[in-house]
Amino acid sequence: MKLKVGTRGSNLAKIQAMAVVNILKEAGIDAELEIISTKGDRVQDLPIHKVGKNGVFVGELEGALREGAVDIAVHSLKDMPSKIAPRFTLAPPPAAPADVDVFVGNGDNFREEDLATMVVATGSNRRIAQLKHFYPSVKIVPIRGNVETRINKVESGLADGTLLAYAGLLRAGLAHKATAVLDPTRFIPSPSQGLLGIELAKDRRDLLDVFTQASDPRAAFRMKVERAFQRALSASCASPIGIHVEEKDGGILLHGCFAETAEDPLIYATVATTAENAMDDVFELVRKVKGHE
Secondary structure, three states: OOOEEEEEEOOOHHHHHHHHHHHHOOOOEEEEEEOOOOOHHHHOOOOOOHHOOOOOOOHHHHHHHHOHHHHHHEHHHHHHOOOOOOOEEEEEOOOOOOOOOOEEEEEOOOOOHHHHHHHHEOHHHHHHHHHHHHOOOEEEEOOOOHHHHHHHEEEEEEEOEEEEEEEHHHHHOHHOOOEOOOOOOOOOOOOOOEEEEEEOOOOOOHHHHHHHHOOOHHHHHHHHHHHHHHHOOOOOOOOOOOEEEEEEEEEEEEEEEEEEOOOOOOOOEEEEEEOHHHHHHHHHHHHOOOOOO
């Protein structure tokens, strides 16, 4: 009997879920995709933080998992709330592309400071807050849709450019569309950006063992630290929040930013730590981005 791997219907979601199907097949387990419609996909005329509560891309997938319609639910981990239902668990993820944001625009001669005079299309409160923090004169226009749709809208003249996750572009075969990589200590990525959220029932130890064997240590480390940061802030889906784990000179720098709402000033902070101490020191980062020096 084939295992069913649930995912959203977008091209990128299917590509990500097929990576999970392939892990299972390499372990000798037959599996196939099951496409689940989510509210976040169906409602395209509102900013994502106005579509519903946290996890608008997650609820229907978890429902299918709860009802036994699928055996595994595959998410973009950055879309998942900081806490999941007690009966479920997240498997450690496989290797992931860089977590950075990129600028996708019309023209090749881009410098980051050019953003100050540009029209930029984005629906992300995090990206809006970061753009306005560094370039108060930037003009923002809203945009929704999958990666291909957003790129097409920019190329048709909606804006000078847009900000996207490099991981999504790469997986969709569109990395060549990136005009420039943005500084991840300024345009700090969302927690778990680029990581796969592989959700399954806690009692499926057999599947958890398969994914643990196929996991990547750095990706698993990022998941633990970045989701701890997300949980400690108790941030809503509307809160601008970012964290970037940088390996430097044999140690680790944790870069973070946070604001309670999109209207509040964004606070940036950096904490130096080590792999052994990062899970403790991430709470120092939380304290700093909350303005508690």
